Amino acid sequence: MHAALPDPAPMPPGFGPREPVDRSPALEAAMVLTVLRLHASARTVRPPLWRRLxxxxxxxxxxxxxxxxxMGELLLFGWTLYSAVPVFAVSPNMTVMAAWMSEETWGECFLAVAAIRFAALAVNGTFRGFRFSPHIRAASSFVAIFLWLQVSWAMLLSGVGGTGLRTYAWVAALELFNFICAIRDTGRVEGRRAGDAG
Incomplete structure (x- = not known):
């Protein structure tokens, strides 16, 4: 479909002759395309950041x-240890953990990993230009495996054990699964990037 510009309006009385106008088809097509692009960009409104997330x-x-x-397990466990209510003092199976680090420090470690994991999951798939989301997910899963194994090992060394020993070991196994999935996603992202570069 050929888009044509309308004929110029007649000059009011008292004005001189109008300068000749370049009406080549290429110029007309370029002007119409420019107007259409401006119209499309004016209609495109990016949603707010919170809605994109x-x-x-x-x-x-x-x-x-x-x-x-x-991530919820990390957050709840860390918040429980970081809160003012003492946990180590009333839990015989956490005596070894108390000997290694203070209750507040343990809580800070778990909360930090939970915050990093939350950020990586929130931006995952939202900002396509940011390719490091699976890398951060894999790293946070790896650190979480270490933390949960430390908790399980400390409970085993305490000689009390109990349900916590098996529960936290199972959470470490879940984190191992998450680590494997994140590593696979990292491989896919890097593979696509290498394909685009080549």
């Missing part, structure tokens, strides 16, 4: 559910 989280929640669950 929310859509990204919801879009990947089912796929990332084990990582969200593990």
């Amino acid at each position: 929310w859509r990204g989280v919801i879009g990947h929640f089912r796929l990332r559910f084990p990582e969200w669950w593990a």
Whole structure:
């Protein structure tokens, strides 16, 4: 479909003759395309950041559910230790953990890993230009495996054991699964990047 510019309006009385106008088809087509692009860009409104993050989280929640669950475990465990209510003093199976580090320091470690995991999961799939989300997810899962194994090992050394020993070892196994999934995602991202560069 050929788009043509309308004929110029007649000059009002008292004005001189109009300068000749270049009406080549190429110039007319370029002007029409420019107007259409301006119109399209004016209609395109980027949603607010919180809505983009929310859509990204919801879009990947089912796929990332084990990582969200593990992040919640880190957050709750860390917050419990970091809060003012003493846990080590009333838990015989945590005497070894208390000897290694203070309750507050343990809580800070778990909360820090939970915050990093939350940030990586929130931006995952939301900002396509940021390719390091699987890298951060893998690193936080690896650190979480170490933390949960430390908790399980300390409970085993305490000689009390109990349900916590098996529970936290199982959470470490969940984090191992998350680590493997994140490593696979990292490989896919780096493979695509290498393909685009080549």
